[in-house]
Amino acid sequence: MDFGTASQRLTRTDAAGPGRDGVLRTLRTGPFRFETGGSLPFLDVGYETWGRLDADASNAVLLHHALTGDTHVARGEGAEPGWWDGFVGPGRTIDTDRFFVVAANMVGGCYGTTGPSSPDPDGRPWGSRFPFTTVRDSVRAEARLADALGIDRWHTVLGGSLGGARALEWAAEYPDRVARCVVVAATAASSAEQIAFARIQTEAIRLDPDFAGGDYYAAGPGPVAGLGLARRLAHITYRSEPELDVRFGRSPQGSELPLGSATFDRGRYQVESYLDHQASKLVGRFDANSYLALTEALMSHDVGRGRGGVRSALGRLAGVRFMVAAVDSDRLYWPEQSERLARSLPGRTAVRYITSPIGHDGFLTDIGQLDAELRDGFLD
């Protein structure tokens, strides 16, 4: 099964030695016990690095991808651009001439780390047998990666959206191993609304007759219609109402006729075609079971779980320096939720705002707005 560029990178990777920038490598762990009780005989943790770890291992930065992201944050040896290229690289905000940058794929993903599409010891995809996984599981797997890389304490952990949840969970799980934590467009715990939108998406995948209970790998391409539907909805929530209105309004797609007639099926509005395009891009590169697993990990996100609640969990992180940022037009991870997160942290942490009309995705497109704040003071 091929989930696009990352899998291809994985193939290239197997031949790559350590320390090559932006090339996917894999760490194989021993037996891994999941937070909620499952276990696997081993995990492969897919990761990429950029730059060099300094002698006292004090310059390591961990970057966290969002729901369907991958480890290719920045350009490396190859030509393929990273998804945060303007933000991470030589001379960039996260300066790979200065920092040793690491990005790992989430547990349950399909970009190098073991997930439902990965083979079990007999070569059969785990499929429906893949354990329920949480953000905390990914953080614990990354801690093993940090051990293997010789990183005792991160200079900075940073992420947006589900990646922001992962950064925060890192600070809460290993406060002594995190000096700075940057949480962008994320919450301390997934809200009722985030859970609700997520549930529609998981349900759409399960409704697809090709889902086959999660064991679809031998039969064909799997539940691509359901995954596409999930992505369409997700993409609406990633964008703001005015963004969709200004870009598409009620325009028809090309010469299509969105009003049906007695003899023809109706054509599409531009906004429908746009969502179709988003869906088709995703289904070509992402595994539906991974989408399910990571979406349920998102739903499970609660930094206060098993730690006496959010305030208690965050209240004891006085040793970590935080930056909390939000996109002002975000209507999936509402700015008020970032404000609440900031208020729960020790000390006075003012929320930094990314100003963008487009909504949640501003954490990807406009992260550069945090450049000055990060360089002048926060990262030292």
Place this chain on the structure above:
Amino acid sequence: MDFGTASQRLTRTDAAGPGRDGVLRTLRTGPFRFETGGSLPFLDVGYETWGRLDADASNAVLLHHALTGDTHVARGEGAEPGWWDGFVGPGRTIDTDRFFVVAANMVGGCYGTTGPSSPDPDGRPWGSRFPFTTVRDSVRAEARLADALGIDRWHTVLGGSLGGARALEWAAEYPDRVARCVVVAATAASSAEQIAFARIQTEAIRLDPDFAGGDYYAAGPGPVAGLGLARRLAHITYRSEPELDVRFGRSPQGSELPLGSATFDRGRYQVESYLDHQASKLVGRFDANSYLALTEALMSHDVGRGRGGVRSALGRLAGVRFMVAAVDSDRLYWPEQSERLARSLPGRTAVRYITSPIGHDGFLTDIGQLDAELRDGFLD
């Protein structure tokens, strides 16, 4: 096929004489040509009335239901309460002691008016052969009903959400037949975002293997999973983020365990159970094809279509007195859209606000807040 209470009312109705309050009756039209080209040999238009039409037919009020609403706006002879009981009835804002109140089911619906589940002349449900229908089709069908009832000009047409679109379309299609028009939580034309959310819902129904291309009536209950999924999403958009957060937060449903384990499927969060409940209520009372047809009618809503655009269409309605109202926390029919609608109308029309934390559904639960404005001046 039985879609619940309305169908039962239809049965009772056949025996009911004219003029009985809150009892479903049916007007059968002649051949009906749809806006976009389809046609049917006849339409049944299901409707209810309350009160008495005065001698000069000057006291008739037409109320419009929303997407899955029905004609039973207010209590009548029977015990069944109406969905706007506090707003419509003797001595209420829409005072049935003073007004002759009419409510008709939309074309394509399943509450008395011909829709995809209605039998063709051979007794077979129209199913996939039902023509594409628009809000304008419903208005034109209602004009035939007005003719039959002897109503040349409505004292007031009023509706919320898709019902508000219908009220506005009435004024635009028959400006001489509408004295007053009240548009609550609606837009002049469905926006890109409304189209996008609607598309997810229609796609969910079509993804259900039991949809069978729309001709599912003989085979069983039809695409109830897809319809339920559509309703879950719709319901999220009907409510505000804070409403969901305050009511449900991250609480688990009863003793269910939302975090999965190695041996059990995961349980639900309360908010998931709540959405499941909304879905299960709807699928017991609504036809999936009607949901599709009316959702596509919603997508098609554009009062400016064929009239030189929204501003031109509304600009010539100086003879109609308008009230535009919005729910301040609405995030499906954003207040800004009501402001834009009001600015496009002749004269100065200030938007009235329903203050409610719950979101779009405030047009149902808190319509009473318009009581004083409607009674003191607007309705005379």
